[in-house]
Amino acid sequence: MSCALLLLLTSLALVMGTGTAVEIQRPRGVPQSKRQFYEENKPFTCLDGSSTIPFDQVNDDYCDCRDGSDEPGTAACPNGSFHCTNAGFRPAFIPSSRINDGICDCCDTTDEYNSGATCQNTCREMGRKERESLQIMAEITKEGFLLKQQLIHEAKRGQEDKQGKLTELQGSKKGLEGKMEALRTVKKTAEDPEKEAKERHLKSWEEQKELIRMEKDKTRMAEAFLELDDDADGYVSVAELQSHLELDPDSDGSLTETETQGLLGGAGKVDTSTFETVWSGIKDKYLSEGLSDPPAPVETPKEEESRDFVSDHDSDHYPEDYAGEEEDVEDDEEDDDHEEEEKVPPTVQTPEKREDDELSMPPYDTETQILIDAAQKARDDFDEAERALREVDGQMKNLEKEIGFDFGPSAEFAYLYSQCYELSTSEYIYRLCPFNRVSQKPKFGGSETNLGLWGQWAGPEENLYSVMKYDHGQGCWQGPNRSTTVKLTCGKETVVTSTSEPSRCEYLMEFTTPAVCQEPASLDEVLHGHTEL
């Protein structure tokens, strides 16, 4: 843009320089630079050399030359061009087909010499307007360019800062890595004795538990005996036991005498001491008469059922494509952490089955506890070191990403990084976050639409940094993914000036920034030259 502007200014200056010269007679539509080829009263040779014609066939409204050069001032040749001097403005070539077509193309009206069109000479007015706007542009460019220098400077400093910080981080990373390795050893050293002590503790607890269990069983047997011994004669008889249908060995619903006798080891009745052997045979099935419903056989399937239900429920709730991949990754990382923590042997709350519910492991003895505390501290220290390292890694990654961005030849666009700029239109608020994304949000409710993620610089070869391309935005119904082209122009301020949607789902955004302002070389001279006209 600014490059083109410069060219424009230069050519204007040249013209302005010669514009005041005396008008030399030349055939209509011929530019000054080609005047020498059109010599009056001498045969004219087509500029491509294809043929030579009498001079009176130049501009005679019939096309003789293949290149159209014999008719610079008429519309006769399909490929000719007409030169308007446009004194006061800038000269121009127009296609021959625009001569005498009833439309005023040259501001000096010279293209409409025979069409009946009434054209006003607007060159001076246009020149004035253009000078004004050029002046404004020049000022903007000048100031913009100064700002740009500042931006470059800041970016350079910022870049150095970042580079420095990165080096610093690299250093601390090394330190942290060393530290972490050391702590890993410490952790290992502390965890081995801890493990042993814990195992010891657990073993003794298991033994103790067995004793308690046996004690309990004995109590239950005594209770059962008393309960069964309906006539309190100190014996449990066949008849007394027969009422306990749950003990039916063949589960046919009736407990026969023979069966009962079998349970009692062939005897008709047993006393307390003999009951011990009987008890071991029936205790699993025996139901205390105080309980109405047999709990055990029902409970197990119930539990399974509910477990099944939960797992089904889970899979219903999270179909394979439910969670985004990113989330999965994060989850995995977290899971790793959990696993590590879970490696720590279970403490007091280890869930045992019902029978043991009331029983809880006694606290570790002091010696073991000391070992555990020591190991826990070693683990905590190790974890902290690891976290610190991860953090540094993250910082480095971000820095490297930022340093790696193409912020222009002098990093003049670096200041746009992690900024956002908004433009409000009648319907939407558009948001440009350079090097990140473009989005659109309805003004009156509704969710934000992604109009594209940072893609690349997309200007023409000679001016790559004049256009940004954002793509892979939200998909369009029956169409492509949304994308946005951002055109950058020189301005003192960093602003989104307009947005449009030339094609469905292809957005165009105009964005001014000092970062694209070009050096206004010898601008003062140029402007000075203008005012002379």
Add this chain to the structure above:
Amino acid sequence: MASFIERMCLYRVLVLSVFLSITQAVDRSNFKTCDQSAFCSRQRAMKPGQSSYTALLETLELSDSHLTVQLLNNNNKVLLLLELYRLQGNMTRVKINELKPIKPRYEVPDVLITDPPTELMSVLAQDEHRVVLSLGGEDWRLILSAQPFRLDIMEGPQVLLSLNSRGLLAFEQLRIRKDTKSQTDTEEAGEKEDTEKHDKEKVSEGEEEEAEEEVDQPGMWEETFKTHADTKPNGPSSISLDFSLPGVEHVYGIPEHADGLKLKNTDGGDPYRLYNLDVFQYELFNPMALYGAVPVLLSHNTHRTMGLFWLNAAETWVDVSSGQGSSEVPQTDVRWISESGIIDVFIMLGPRPNDVFTQYSSLTGTQAFPPLSSLAYHQCRWNYNDQEDVSAVDQGFDEHDIPYDFIWLDIEHTDGKRYFTWDNNKFPQPKDMLQGLLDKRRKMVTIVDPHIKVDSSYKIHTEIRSRGYYIKNKDGGDYEGWCWPGNAGYPDFTNPEMRKWWASMFAYDQYEGSMENLYTWNDMNEPSVFNGPEVTMHKDALHGPWEHRDIHNLYGFYVQMATAEGQIQRSGGLERPFVLTRAFFAGSQRYGAVWTGDNAAEWGHLKMSIPMCLSLGLVGISFCGADVGGFFKTPSAELLVRWYQAGAYQPFFRAHAHLDTPRREPWLFGPDNTALIREAVRQRYTLLPYWYLQFYHAQRTGQPVMRPLWVEYPEDIATFSIDNEFLIGRDLLVHPVTDERSSGVTAYLPGNGEVWYDVHTFQRHDGAQNLSIPVTMSSIPVFQRGGSIICRKNRVRRSSSCMENDPYTLYVALDSQGNAEGEIYIDDGHTFKHKTDKQFIHRRLSFTANSLSSSDLSPDSQFPTASWVEQVNILGAQKPDAVTLTATDGGESSVEFEFDPDTAVLTLRKPGVNAGVNWTLHLR
């Protein structure tokens, strides 16, 4: 009843799933097959056989203008009245209506331009079996046979056409509903067959028993399609009639279908359907109905061309069956079935193709003579977003030096799809925009659709409502349906008062922001009703006393009529209108242009544009085009270029694109493609004088502008099925490249003994051969007929108006005898003054005996023109010694020339004579 509905539902589900599984582009399940259309399936169930109708010759009456005779249906004893007319210009009109209908049946008004003038008919012979009538000439006769009823049109011993020869005349008389009975009947599915058997027994049994014992069939009194119920308060009313064409293998016409030029046999498939419908993403090679309907069929063989015009605006199906007739003569049978109205058919007897065009245009009128600029290039897109966009596109054409005349605005330009308004944000200053275009001598078209947003703050709506101009639903309230604006009403364009009011809305002080360079596009006028049955209006909606069923295919015709009238009126009757329509009917040619609707960016659709426009041209609608580039989907650069090249040689030349497609202005595909498109558009502009002349002829004679080859070479069988090339007028043959990565095409050059000249290289080729033409991306194979003279304007400018005063270059293509002839037509290009004030130039250009001269074909007309003759190219010439010009005043001057022996082209330099005067150029 309940079980019946259940069965229907089940049936529909089945049908739906079957169709869903084979759906490609179009959702076919949205549209009826013949089986799903109660009257069509009822009528089609009737097989050829002996007709149940007898002509009661004792009732025959012959007047000066026509003959009447009663027809008796032997099955139910219902009497019909047959009217026969011999019309001037070798036509016969056959009308059949109920003798005493219990209420009037619809007869299509406004399509015929006059009551067709009749000629005297005389009885040549008569006995109790038949009447022989003279149709004029030596041996043109019409034979009316009594038992069974049939008509034969004869030339000498030869039968040209028979009517009811297969006994398919069926006329469902209006009747009173026998309520309880109809319900019980419909419950029994097997009843139908029983009834038929029963009927047959009755016939054989005998004569005068209770004839009223007709049994209702399902769908006679109500019909359901998908979720839409069609209450049929008038009951069954369909009609059917068969025609046999002995000796005929080729039939054409009955547009609009996305199918080849030559009509196909419909045995075993669906008939061609004529029912104006908004078909989303239509399929190719399919007899399904599309946006427009012209119930005109042409038959052709080497001896004779004939036409059948079935004047009926209700849903119509046409069966075509070709095969061997008796004694191994080929024969084509055609059967027409319509849902309501009467039988009113015009038999156009030719015998030459141009006679049929003359005959048909004497009935329905000729193509409106369009403004010259509307023959130039049109740039359209859904949508140009705002004024800046319009200005940028306009600028783009100038920057890339591509001419264009019209830029179009689709529905988004309006304030919420309220036609006649502008979106104030996007188009705050429409007049500034239009003035900007006017300054470049360019024009604009805005869309005005016939669905009107129901919105009490919208003037157009409140006016129509308060005047009672809306179509009514079956219960008498305003009919409402969904279209672009949401809920919308549909003005009753069949009402002349409504049309008058509509026309007045185009006045400059009514249509705010309009100017003289703003023209109109009528879309969605089938009418399209998004939530209606088959995306159109319920058939039981009411237009005054008539059901929508009766007038359906006429709706779009009336919309365009009223719109064109509005444009004429706003200029005080001075300026010619330009209105594009999507829906059309017979006679629509009188009101403007037609395009082939929402096609797709596919090579197949590019190919299809040729037969579709050729078919329309054959039935009077010459101003036809397809969306260049394809409406749906995105064309490759190659397809786009090829479409521009083809479109540049079709009558209506407009690029258009769907809202969801990427931009495709001609310069967006790289400089090479831009140059190719520029060249194609420029070729169009150089030929505008020729196009204009063709439309002048079309308006005067009814000849199609874009013609199948057989129209000019009716005896050359090789031309009969060609629909990948065509003629513009008589003199240009175009074979567009319509294949991807094509390296060559084979064009058939017709005419034994004729010669054709490649218009680009001037190479000469003999006629009656298949010519292989190697092609590159820049090739547009076009040939000028030897013996013709074509005038071009080679100074292509920004728009056609800018070229008004430019000089002409003549291309004189000599035939094998060294002769050539052509015409030139000049007027102001946009007013009716050529008609009202005889302000035009029409001259004959003739090259014979080494002299080229211009002579006046219309001495009583005049028009001042600044145009002159800048160059004459004589193709197939020999080198002369000298060339002299004799001007009007007799003065002689010598003319410079150049001869290229390689191409045999003689170029005369700058004769300089005015295009409107007499002159002669002599080669010595």
